[in-house]
Amino acid sequence: MGYPSLPHDHGEAFEKEMGAMPPLESFGTLASIFKELGDESRLRIFWLLCHCEECVINISSMVGMTSPAVSHHLRQLKSGGLITGMRRGKEVYYKAVDTQKARLLHSMIEGMMEIECPWEGPVR
């Protein structure tokens, strides 16, 4: 009771089946987090910055992109709260932040790599 009835009743109570649905807002928040990593270039950059701290030019070199393009992605990752940048001299060094969110995403990436990407890792 209190629940909107569905067009079709297949016998199962809505709330019993799945509990309450999180609010729309939560899905929006989460989707935008996944969207951050839903781009190959940005995912590589984030992965990179989980493993080292580097300046824009070196990042550009590592991922084979122009620095404006990299800068663009860095800004998104930064505003998404996944990385930070600090200027030292002429260069700005970026690295992943150390938060629950960033750690969870990183471990998620590594875990999914193991499951979905048949790659043996660096030569031993």
Place this chain on the structure above:
Amino acid sequence: MGYPSLPHDHGEAFEKEMGAMPPLESFGTLASIFKELGDESRLRIFWLLCHCEECVINISSMVGMTSPAVSHHLRQLKSGGLITGMRRGKEVYYKAVDTQKARLLHSMIEGMMEIECPWEGPVR
């Protein structure tokens, strides 16, 4: 040796810092997985189908979208290997598949909800 040298040498050896980078292909694979969940509507639908099995009309009703729109997302989630659909009579019932990949994504969603979405859950 054997490594492309970076434009700037900041003293740290490339390989020591971060190990070998997974191949580009792996990042592409992973990015497309994250892209699946990088849309609010699709994320809701996937979450829903992790918690119950439903026909298209009911899904449409639950997420407040037209059935063509839902069908569109269902096809993507299906081709992404996250859900399956089976026809029973006039209806096609969809639910999340039971694979490592889908389970990891689901637990990731729930974990991230806890961290990032200040919501107390269903009334007890």
Place this chain on the structure above:
DNA sequence: CTTATAATTAAACAAATGCTTAATTGTTGA
């Protein structure tokens, strides 16, 4: 102050994405 290098910002554009409406296919029951 001037020059060189690093990084960001802006403008422009092609490509991809998600939704709408309309048409089509599939299934059931009269």
Place this chain on the structure above:
DNA sequence: TCAACAATTAAGCATTTGTTTAATTATAAG
């Protein structure tokens, strides 16, 4: 076989997105 309902597909469109090139800002060194 026909009518009703469920689902998918197709076409069209507006929006978003990622990249490029060019211009601008920031810092260090001569």
